[in-house]
Amino acid sequence: MDINQILVAGIFVVTIAALIFTDKRPSAIFSMAMLALLGSGQLSLLELSHGLTNQGLITLVLLLLISNAIDKTSLLKLLGRKLISASYTKSYWRLFGLTFSSSALLNNTAIVASLISPVTQNQHHPASKLLIPLSYSAILGGTVTLIGTSTNLIVDSFLVEQGHPGFAFLDFTLYGLVAGLSCGLLLFLMSPLLPNIKIKQADYKEYFIEAKVDADSPLIGKSIEENHLRNLPELYLAEIIRQGHLLSPVTPEIVIEGGDKLIFSGNVKRVDSLSHIPGLTLFAETNGLLRENLTEVVISNRAKLIDKTLKEIGFRAMFDAAVVAIRRDGESLSGKLGDIRLQSGDNLLLAVGPDFDSRNNLSKNFFILTEHSLPKKLSPIQERLTLGGFLLTVILSATNIVPLATGLVFLLALLVLSGITNGAELKRHLPVNLIMVIVGALGLAVALEQSGLIASINELVFPMLEGSSPFVALVVIYLLTLLLTELVTNNAAAALMFPFAWGLVQMLDAPVLPFALAVAFAASASFISPWGYQTNLLVFSAANYRLSHFVRIGLPVSALYSLIVLSLLKFSFNL
Template identity: 65%
Template sequence: MIIQQITFNDVVANATNTGLITLILLLIVSTSLDKTTFLKRIGRTILNKSYSVTYLRLFSLTFFSSALLNNTAVVASLISTIKQNQLHPASKLLIPLSYAAILGGTVTLIGTSTNLIVDSFLIEKGLKGFDFFDFTVFGLSAGIICGVLLYILNPLLPKFAGNKSNYNSYLLEADVEADSELVGKSIEENHLRNLPELFLIEIIRGNKLISPVTPDLVIEKNDKLIFTGNVKNIDNIGHIKGLTFFAETDGLMHENLTEVIVSNRAPIIGKTLKQTGFRALFDAAVVAIRRDGESISGKIGELQLQAGDFLLLATGTDFQKRENISKNFFIVSEQKIMRKLTVLQESFTWFGFITVIALAALSILPLATGLLFFAALLVVTKISSIAEIKRNLPLNLIIVIVGALSLAKGLEHSGVLLMLTNALMPLLEHSSPIVALIIVYLLTLLLTEFVTNNAAAALMFPFAYGLVASLNLPIMPFALAVAFAASASFISPYGYQTNLLVFSASNYKFKHFVKIGTPISMLYSTIVLTMLSWYYF
């Protein structure tokens, strides 16, 4: 802006880029999809004693989910399950998880933000944008073949567990109702050993305490399941049908939980929750309890409270007004948990999302328009809220993409891209279109390993467009080449968000991505370039 290569109006125009708006709407809708039980239910069934079965389940779920859902959200929802598993080293599964999400994202227009950004560039140039399934044949072929190679290369992956999460372990109690889906099946069949950061430590059956809990133990109705672990992951068991938390029976389980410490002068010290009449006394119910320096077990309602106990409370509207709160507790903080959706709300969320995607795929309704109306309906039906949308607005991503789009426009206005095109023209004017396609692809691939995928796409599309105009070639294969190459960040952990997620979740080093990612990148690039050349030239 200082050297007058772009104006303020250019930046504002980039902030209202159709591809960016569509991406933001997709992310907003994704937060509601994350509340549903689909990925959580399947996530519990991924792990198996056989690495081959586990890999097949993990790759298939991640690959096909990422084709329609935000692939970063898919990885984020599965990462804890993989990190905490006791069957296979996390390092053998976390890189495959990220790569499966990257590969799956290239199958449809909405699988990754890169495709939407390139699509918006095409529309901006007055050209026809991508159709929903323009990527599918190429992405599906490259993805499945690379998935097979990734499995063959698994001996190259290191063997170590994921980084241990930093959290305080709370004790949680859940009752098994008579109609629960858990009844009559063993712990292993119910996949209760695969819960991220939550561990089933004992079962109370009548007056009998069962501990330790063996994998072949069959769950019966009215069992009380005692878990310990990270309360932020409470939604990983909250979706199980017929499993009720201690606080849910009082109807107080909301989105916000309040963490308190029992005061050293509290009148409730030495009494159980039942003896104090806790619900009536404080308009709150205990979801979980933690006692530093001492392990606790048994029914939450029958534990004697001690000074210094941490309680996680589901509070009613009257809680803050009660005069006895300060006498008994020090309020520490509020904890956020995922609000549980009803069966009707879950069905509406998935039906609405699939309908919007189908209408866009059939070119009946623009994707951005459909997502906008669907997001509004999610608020009206109270599946989402305005506050939630504000909280989840991806400001960092918006800034990066607007910055990349503005930089691309600046390079175009300044003549830098024209200079590069003119420099390459003597080399390309007498060569085949396939050579030009390979050069555009490789330059984008190199760039995406050093900057984000969105920035690589934004910087390389204007160059590809100028080259195509000079050589009088069709734009579509080059636009697809830029989109595919910008997403193909396998060699560096820094070029793609899913790589960063698994990189920080484990003890991976840069060399691990280079070792496993280089052959994947080479095979992926060969398949994509061969298919694009065969199809268009």
């Protein structure tokens, strides 16, 4: 090995060691690797920046930006409320079906984040019996299509970088469907092995939130249970005000009537869950304001508001603001928001108008704390435009009519022009960390190849594989990627292993597609460790799981998944 190969090998080994043994973000580690490659002369700035124009990377960024707009729609939120029933079997398969199918098209991390709260707040089953299945079904669903997970798009970006056309949209579908549904069945059969863990209490201050049932609401005539109002994320239906009378406690059998005032307590950041329920209007909406950015204030001890109600003082006119929610530490609240007598120290969450900041009575009445950002509620037309536009883009790509990246560019432009998203949101959600990982990994792959290190390593390995089937080499690549994804992260594992898979393909004169698929599927197969995949991390912290829980359930799932994927690859490509 010459000095260049030694330098590149050292950077590569240190990068893997840092990913495994430190708690630094992968983006920071790959950034340091890029600096080391630049500083040692192994890469030029032009070569490194070339990764920013990679089509796979551009497609991935567009998908993530559009997924944030899709997350504003009410579809997943409405379905999430109806997932869990008294039957564990029904609950499991509803959860698996929704998560598996939606993860095939949408960002699976965002899906799990959206569904964790309905699962943890359900009244029927311990959340620990459902959260590991939630994560695993998202992982499995992500392997069904090209856009199901960022891992697939990362491998696709490496293929394109090497001059290959890349994956077709449905290249993953056969393997992902068979492996995913089989593992879903196995996971259900192993559900008695899932732990029964008491969920830790969420760390938030409870607010008091009012919503009115509209006269034409579809909730009318159905019970609390039938309307799934007991499965709202981090919100509890505490009481109902009906024609001036208080109904409390609220039992599941109570039937909703028009004009009912529903009083919720819980996490104010979950107000958007209420705004997506059809026929339910928040107190702030009836007062003419409900904005994306909300302001939290505390009533001062000198305020003229003390011992008066919102109605008596004409709060909306006085401050150009409407109260979304009220919190009073140390004392429970009851009744409608407009009838509560305010006290010094009360926390109010306000939807403020354009004149709020210019009012000269703010400092006399409030201490202004912070602003809260809530997802903007879309109109029915905007919802249809978002979901319909995305499905049309996917269909056009799957049928090879319009390239995926091109379709996503036009869809994103449409979302901006229609006001569904805007420049500030796009800037805020730009996945900078993921971009750094991919650009750094692409640069490291170029350095490995240009230095001749991959060729040297493959020359050492080739005599061991000479005379054997290419399938043996594919199994070796798959298992190494599988091991790496459990130790680091799925994206990093795919990025680090692809260059070696490509080198073996060239040396064995084997077809590249099965090797690329093997890297992609293995990198997504993080079932044993809670740290290898983002969805595992989300449920790990939400349910107080231990590593042993993932090992007990994940080992059989990983073994079945690997057996099916490798067998299908062998027979599909006659390896």
